[in-house]
Amino acid sequence: MWRTWKKFRKKLYLLGLFLLFSIQIFAQNTIFEHYTVEDGLPSSEIYSQLQDDEGYMWFATSRGVCRFDGFEFKTFTMKNGLPSNSIIKLYKDYKGRIWFSSYEGYLSYYENEKIIQHPLNDTITKISKNYYVDNLCIDNEDNLWFTPNLGGIYIIDKQLNISEYKVNSTNEYKIFIEINENGHLWNNNFENTNINNNNTDTTTVISQNNKFFINFKPNNYNNLRRYFYKIDDNEFILSYSNKVIYIKNNNIVATLEYNNEVSGVFADDKNNFWISVMYQGIYMYENKNLYSFPIQYLKGKSPISVFQDIESNYWFSTTEDGIYFVPSFQFNTYYQFGFSDYNILSMHKINNTLYFSTYDKQLFRCNVKSDKILSIENIKLPNNNEYPIIDILADYQNNIWLLGSELIKITDTKINIIDTIPRAYNMSLNKNGQLMVCVRDGYLKYDNENIIDHNCYNEINSANYIYQDDNNNIWIGTLNGLFRQDEKKMKFFGEYATSLKSRVNEIKQIGNYILIATSGEGLILIKDTIIVNINKNNGLNSNFVTSILVDSTNICWIGTNKGLCKIVFDLNNHLNYKMIKYTKANGLFSEEIKDLIRIDNCIWLGTSKGIISFFPDNLKKNNTAPSILLDSIVVDNKKIELKKEYIFKNHQNSIFFFFKAISFKATPKIKYRYKLEGFDEKWIESDNRYVRFPNLPPGDYIFRLTAASEDDNWNTEYIVVKFKIKKHFSQTNIFIATIFLASILIVILIILFIYKNLKKDIDNKKNILIAEHKALRAQMNPHFIFNSLNSIRRYILENDNELADNYLTSFATLMRLVLENSKYNFIDLNTEIETLKRYLQLEKMRFNDTFNFEIIINPDINPLEIKIPPMLIQPYLENAIWHGLAPKKNNGNLLLEFNELNNNILICIIQDNGIGREKAKEIAKKRTNHNSTGLINIQERILLINKFTNSNTTVQIIDLYNDNNEPTGTKIILKFPYNAFIS
Numbered sequence: 001m002w003r004t005w006k007k008f009r010k011k012l013y014l015l016g017l018f019l020l021f022s023i024q025i026f027a028q029n030t031i032f033e034h035y036t037v038e039d040g041l042p043s044s045e046i047y048s049q050l051q052d053d054e055g056y057m058w059f060a061t062s063r064g065v066c067r068f069d070g071f072e073f074k075t076f077t078m079k080n081g082l083p084s085n086s087i088i089k090l091y092k093d094y095k096g097r098i099w100f101s102s103y104e105g106y107l108s109y110y111e112n113e114k115i116i117q118h119p120l121n122d123t124i125t126k127i128s129k130n131y132y133v134d135n136l137c138i139d140n141e142d143n144l145w146f147t148p149n150l151g152g153i154y155i156i157d158k159q160l161n162i163s164e165y166k167v168n169s170t171n172e173y174k175i176f177i178e179i180n181e182n183g184h185l186w187n188n189n190f191e192n193t194n195i196n197n198n199n200t201d202t203t204t205v206i207s208q209n210n211k212f213f214i215n216f217k218p219n220n221y222n223n224l225r226r227y228f229y230k231i232d233d234n235e236f237i238l239s240y241s242n243k244v245i246y247i248k249n250n251n252i253v254a255t256l257e258y259n260n261e262v263s264g265v266f267a268d269d270k271n272n273f274w275i276s277v278m279y280q281g282i283y284m285y286e287n288k289n290l291y292s293f294p295i296q297y298l299k300g301k302s303p304i305s306v307f308q309d310i311e312s313n314y315w316f317s318t319t320e321d322g323i324y325f326v327p328s329f330q331f332n333t334y335y336q337f338g339f340s341d342y343n344i345l346s347m348h349k350i351n352n353t354l355y356f357s358t359y360d361k362q363l364f365r366c367n368v369k370s371d372k373i374l375s376i377e378n379i380k381l382p383n384n385n386e387y388p389i390i391d392i393l394a395d396y397q398n399n400i401w402l403l404g405s406e407l408i409k410i411t412d413t414k415i416n417i418i419d420t421i422p423r424a425y426n427m428s429l430n431k432n433g434q435l436m437v438c439v440r441d442g443y444l445k446y447d448n449e450n451i452i453d454h455n456c457y458n459e460i461n462s463a464n465y466i467y468q469d470d471n472n473n474i475w476i477g478t479l480n481g482l483f484r485q486d487e488k489k490m491k492f493f494g495e496y497a498t499s500l501k502s503r504v505n506e507i508k509q510i511g512n513y514i515l516i517a518t519s520g521e522g523l524i525l526i527k528d529t530i531i532v533n534i535n536k537n538n539g540l541n542s543n544f545v546t547s548i549l550v551d552s553t554n555i556c557w558i559g560t561n562k563g564l565c566k567i568v569f570d571l572n573n574h575l576n577y578k579m580i581k582y583t584k585a586n587g588l589f590s591e592e593i594k595d596l597i598r599i600d601n602c603i604w605l606g607t608s609k610g611i612i613s614f615f616p617d618n619l620k621k622n623n624t625a626p627s628i629l630l631d632s633i634v635v636d637n638k639k640i641e642l643k644k645e646y647i648f649k650n651h652q653n654s655i656f657f658f659f660k661a662i663s664f665k666a667t668p669k670i671k672y673r674y675k676l677e678g679f680d681e682k683w684i685e686s687d688n689r690y691v692r693f694p695n696l697p698p699g700d701y702i703f704r705l706t707a708a709s710e711d712d713n714w715n716t717e718y719i720v721v722k723f724k725i726k727k728h729f730s731q732t733n734i735f736i737a738t739i740f741l742a743s744i745l746i747v748i749l750i751i752l753f754i755y756k757n758l759k760k761d762i763d764n765k766k767n768i769l770i771a772e773h774k775a776l777r778a779q780m781n782p783h784f785i786f787n788s789l790n791s792i793r794r795y796i797l798e799n800d801n802e803l804a805d806n807y808l809t810s811f812a813t814l815m816r817l818v819l820e821n822s823k824y825n826f827i828d829l830n831t832e833i834e835t836l837k838r839y840l841q842l843e844k845m846r847f848n849d850t851f852n853f854e855i856i857i858n859p860d861i862n863p864l865e866i867k868i869p870p871m872l873i874q875p876y877l878e879n880a881i882w883h884g885l886a887p888k889k890n891n892g893n894l895l896l897e898f899n900e901l902n903n904n905i906l907i908c909i910i911q912d913n914g915i916g917r918e919k920a921k922e923i924a925k926k927r928t929n930h931n932s933t934g935l936i937n938i939q940e941r942i943l944l945i946n947k948f949t950n951s952n953t954t955v956q957i958i959d960l961y962n963d964n965n966e967p968t969g970t971k972i973i974l975k976f977p978y979n980a981f982i983s
Contacts, residue, residue: 030297031333031589032316032324039322040073042066046317047088051309053096055627055662059323060087065100065110069629069660070667081115083108093138094182101133105148118144120160127154127162134226137183145185153187169213175226175240177212184228203243207234207250214238214245231267239265244275246290254290266306268314276303282316284329298324311624313664327665328587330619332371335589335610344606347595348392348400354599355400356606357389363402371602371613381408382417393427393435401435403427409449418449426465431472438466438476459483459490467507469514477504482516497531499524508548510556513574517545523558523567525574532575534567539579541565541591549596549603551616557603559593564605566616580621581711585665588612625715626663626670628707631689633657633721646723653696653725660689661707661715669710677702698727765948807845814838821870829898829906829978830863832870836896839874843881851885851892851912858899866906866978869945875938876910876972884914884970887923901975908974916967917959951977 035041041061048060057068064077064085077085084102091099098110105128107118118124124133128148136146144156145165153165167176167187176187206213226240235248239262246253256275264276273285275294282303283294298316307315316324335342343359354366354373363379387404394400400410403426407419426438435446443466445453465477474485481494481501494501499521506517516524522535522543535543542562549557554574558565563583570576583591590607597604605612633640634656635648648655661670674691675683678701684691705719729735792811796804817835821827833855840853857863877896885892897909914920942953958971 030326030329031335032298032326034322034324035068035073036322040066040075041322042073042075042077044322045319046323047304047319048090049305049307049315049317049323050090050092050098051307052092052098054629055310057309057315057664058090058098059317060090060100062086065090069662070664071660076110076115081108081117083117083121088132089134091136091183094140095138099136101136103132104130105132107133107136107146120156120162123162127152135183135185137180137185139180139182145183147185147187151187153185169208169211175214177214177228177238179210179212179230179236184230203245203252203255205245205247205250205252210234212247214240225261225263227262227265229265229267237265237267237273239275242277244290246273246288253288256290263303263319264305266308268306268308269312274306276306276316278302278319282306309664311622311663311665312620325664326587327585327622330614331587331589332613333589333610334373334612342610343608344594344611345388345390346392347597347604347606347611348394349597349599349604350394350398350400352599354597354604355392356595356611357392357402359388361385361388363389368599368602368604368613370600371615373611373613379410379415382415383408390425391427393429395429395435396433401427403437407437407446416449418446419451425463428466428468430468436466436468436474438463443474443476455485457483457490459492465504465507467509469509475507475514477507477516479503482507493526493531496529497524497533499533500531505546506548508550508556510550510569511553511571511574515548515550515556517548517558519544523548527574530575534577534579539565539581541581541583546593547596549598551598551603557596557616559596559605561592563588563591564593566619582619583669583710585669585710586619586622621711622665622709623711623713624663625713626661626666626707626709628661628705628715628717628719629659630705630719630721631658631660644721646721648723648725650698650726650728653698654692654694655696655723656690656692657703657705657721658690659705659719663707663709666709666711671708671710671712672705673708673714674703674705677704696725698725700724803845807842810838810842810845814842818871824870826867827870828864829861829866829868832868832873833857833863833898835871836873836877840877840894840896843878847881847886850888850890851881851894853894853896856895856897861898861900861906863898868906868976868978869941872938872941873908873910873974875935876974879935880910880912880914880970880972883920883924884912884916887915887920888913904978906976906978908976910972910974911960911969913960913969917957917970918967953977 037044041059042063043061045062046059047062049057051057055069059066059068062085064075064080064082065087066073066075068074076082082100082102083106084104086103087100088103089101091101093099093109095111100108100110100115102108105125106121107124108115108121109118110116124146129150131149133146134149136144138144142158145153146156147153153167155163155165157163165185169176176185178185204215206215226238228236228238230236234250237244237246239245242258242261244256244258244262244265246255258275258277258280260278260280262275263278264274266274266276267288268274271286271288273288273290275283275285277283279300279302281296281298281301283296285292285294298318301321302319304317304319307317309315311327313325313327314329318324342362345357345359347354347356349355352368354368355363356366357363362385363381365377365379366373367375381402383406387406389402389404389408391403392400393403402408402410403421403424405420405422405424406417407421407424409416409418421437421439421444423440424437425440428436428438430436430445434452437444437446440463441460442454442456442463444451445455460476460478460483462479463476464479467475467477469475476483476485476490480503481492482504483490483492485491499518500516502521503519504516505519508515512527514526516526518524520543522533522540523545525532525534534540540558540560541564542560544561545558546561547559549559551557554569554571556567556569558567563581565582566580568578568580582588589612590609592608593605594608595606601615601617602613603616605614630642633642635652636654640646657674659672661672663670671685671687672689673683673685675681676693678699679693679696701723703719703721703723706715706717708714792804792808814835817831817838821831821835837855840855844851844853873896877894880894885894891913893913895909895911897911899907899909901907939955942955945951946953952975954975956973956975958973959967960969960971962968
């Protein structure tokens with residue numbers, strides 16, 4: 001009887017499955033996040049997965065194991081200590097260590113950032129016949145139990161002794177399972193089995209105190225896939241080959257058989273069974289009912305395992321396509337309907353019929369049941385869908401009205417264009433059932449299909465939404481704010497609150513409050529003179545609200561460009577409320593909500609990427625706080641070993657803390673909070689994963705750190721690091737006493753040193769003054785004055801009074817400049833150049849224009865900001881004129897050029913085309929009374945300046961020659977470090 005009923009149920013199951021797929025032309029699409037080698041996985045072959053105590057996800061692959069923290073994958077291979085790169089199984093023991101079982105049978109584990117190979121790997125691989133260990137566990141006495149895939153149970157004690165665990169039973173079995181607090185153990189019993197003696201495919205289970213003996217007819221004795229998942233005490237689901245059985249209280253509750261081998265079984269926290277089948281994908285059975293119609297995911301893939309982490313996220317590993325991840329299955333997503341991906345513009349419903357329009361000018365009608373779309377129809381409009389439908393509305397007779405650039409009415413029998421309305425934006429029904437169409441300057445009113453009124457207002461030029469409240473007030477939202485019609489006049493609410501000057505997207509009513517959806521100011525509640533703003537600062541997802549659904553007398557759903565928000569108001573006071581946010585972290589495929597409607601117990605969202613449906617009563621929030629980890633500590637640019645307490649030297653006072661929180665739901669939006677007690681007692685919030693404390697003073701400190709998801713689920717277990725920065729030895733009592741005893745001697749030495757330097761300084765200044773007086777006397781020597789006066793006399797005798805006057809005026813100006821500059825040790829370059837220019841002009845006049853001169857200043861130089869010693873250049877110019885150019889008689893050229901090098905060096909170049917220094921010396925020797933001391937005085941002055949200013953003014957003299965080695969002049973290069981000169 002039981003066997004007959006099981007066969008009948010299987011037939012019913014197949015029939016129901018056929019009917020299901022016949023009715024559901026398409027099913028909802030689940031949006032997975034897909035991780036591949038391009039994202040950092042070492043291989044697309046993922047054989048096993050688990051989560052460690054710190055929150056990391058681990059994946060066993062054909063090219064090593066990798067660890068994932070939500071930001072990046074870190075791969076461990078043989079270079080990091082693995083005995084083999086082909087890892088098949090992962091296990092976690094009661095100490096939190098992660099164990100790896102390789103394809104060849106090697107065992108290793110990860111602990112304290114190191115991979116440790118089992119010392120008996122050679123023996124283990126012999127026992128497992130160079131095939132992987134199927135299961136292992138560590139008991140409370142640290143004995144290692146392991147079961148090779150090909151059969152047997154073995155124990156390795158703490159002394160590394162290996163023994164085989166014998167199953168003492170008279171029961172006939174193919175698989176033995178023993179469940180204990182540390183895990184479970186498998187054993188095959190295919191040896192000495194006569195296949196011919198077992199002609200039945202019936203599965204039987206015998207239990208004895210957590211020991212289960214399972215008998216069945218296997219398809220393949222040599223390589224039997226088997227998987228087990230414990231749900232509760234004496235309740236588990238297991239698979240072998242292509243069969244799945246569900247056992248509870250020692251009874252077989254259900255069995256299933258698939259066309260291909262089962263590659264994994266799992267039960268989630270919502271009492272759903274997940275069955276992975278090779279080449280078929282994953283089947284999900286709700287409420288532990290293996291005979292229900294399953295939902296199929298990853299169709300055509302070869303999944304290995306399903307895993308649910310501590311945040312209830314789902315992870316799916318495959319043998320050929322990496323990892324799939326989805327945070328929740330509580331939202332159904334419809335983003336393809338055989339045409340394209342859809343950006344929803346507007347939605348509306350009549351009974352169980354859903355209408356929606358898209359930005360690409362299409363209109364659809366769907367038959368819905370519960371949270372499912374059963375069928376869909378693309379509606380062709382009379383205008384051939386020339387315009388997008390920006391609003392959809394059903395009237396009291398269940399007619400559908402469409403608004404684009406035309407007003408269209410859909411009845412049971414026909415589709416008619418009622419009117420052409422350019423710049424129309426929204427529709428609403430008034431209390432009389434009349435249609436109000438929002439246009440640019442007000443609204444149109446229609447009774448059935450006839451326009452009966454056009455209400456236009458001078459105050460309005462950009463209307464966007466129209467709504468009539470319970471008190472028959474007409475509200476109009478515009479691009480520039482909110483208006484209300486009062487006795488044929490429009491009242492602008494922007495005069496009362498600047499937030500109501502923003503664009504209005506939708507208007508609804510809850511209780512006695514008007515709800516305003518705005519762009520930029522969030523949600524606004526209005527009641528009489530009360531205006532309340534609900535925005536991002538007090539919990540809303542975003543300040544850009546796109547749509548409102550009033551779900552009951554105290555609940556409304558708010559659509560934003562950053563997700564969905566549920567607001568539960570206090571019935572007695574709507575100003576009191578609590579808020580729940582839903583984003584991608586909760587399973588929303590798209591966070592940009594365009595429209596909201598409710599059909600029976602289900603809410604439907606129109607988004608920029610399709611339609612989403614969900615049961616609001618079934619929504620669950622993730623209340624798991626992210627785990628927080630300290631990655632590293634860097635002290636004075638050196639990474640140090642992680643500990644809970646430190647003592648640093650006084651110079652080790654620049655400290656970096658690098659950290660991260662693991663929350664696969666909230667990875668992009670994790671917030672951190674930290675403080676450093678002993679330095680600043682205030683908590684600081686940040687999105688950064690590091691913090692730096694530079695130049696901390698000596699003292700005792702405690703660094704505290706925690707993290708939270710976007711829903712402010714803060715981890716209450718802080719990272720705590722204590723450290724002390726020792727005082728510098730100069731702050732110790734011994735040092736202070738030493739300083740006190742040595743102070744008298746130091747003071748004496750300082751006094752002697754100061755006295756010696758003062759005397760030296762006085763001598764230097766005296767020498768500088770002497771040198772400057774010499775230079776001043778030499779600069780305008782009696783020869784120059786005498787010759788200048790002779791020139792004036794000559795101009796007078798020749799009756800050239802104008803030249804004499806000009807010469808005398810220039811001479812007087814030059815003398816005044818020289819005497820004025822002689823008061824200062826340093827003058828600006830601009831004044832010095834003016835003085836030298838006057839001097840060169842006089843010399844040129846005196847020598848009857850037998851030479852020309854040119855002064856070049858680099859445009860990058862600011863002569864007013866550069867300080868140099870006065871008249872330090874003039875003697876070199878005089879020397880060039882008198883000894884280089886004057887003997888040449890004519891065609892003389894003199895260049896004075898100023899440039900700037902790096903490091904504030906001023907370069908002065910003096911170049912003439914005179915007779916050269918050698919000929920000048922020959923001429924000088926013939927003069928009996930010549931005694932040149934000008935250049936000697938300048939050299940002495942430069943030496944004293946360098947000594948006095950601690951600078952390095954240099955002079956370089958270069959003799960110029962042509963290709964025939966004939967002298968062509970002289971070049972002098974002076975370099976001034978002008979920043980060293982103080983005026």
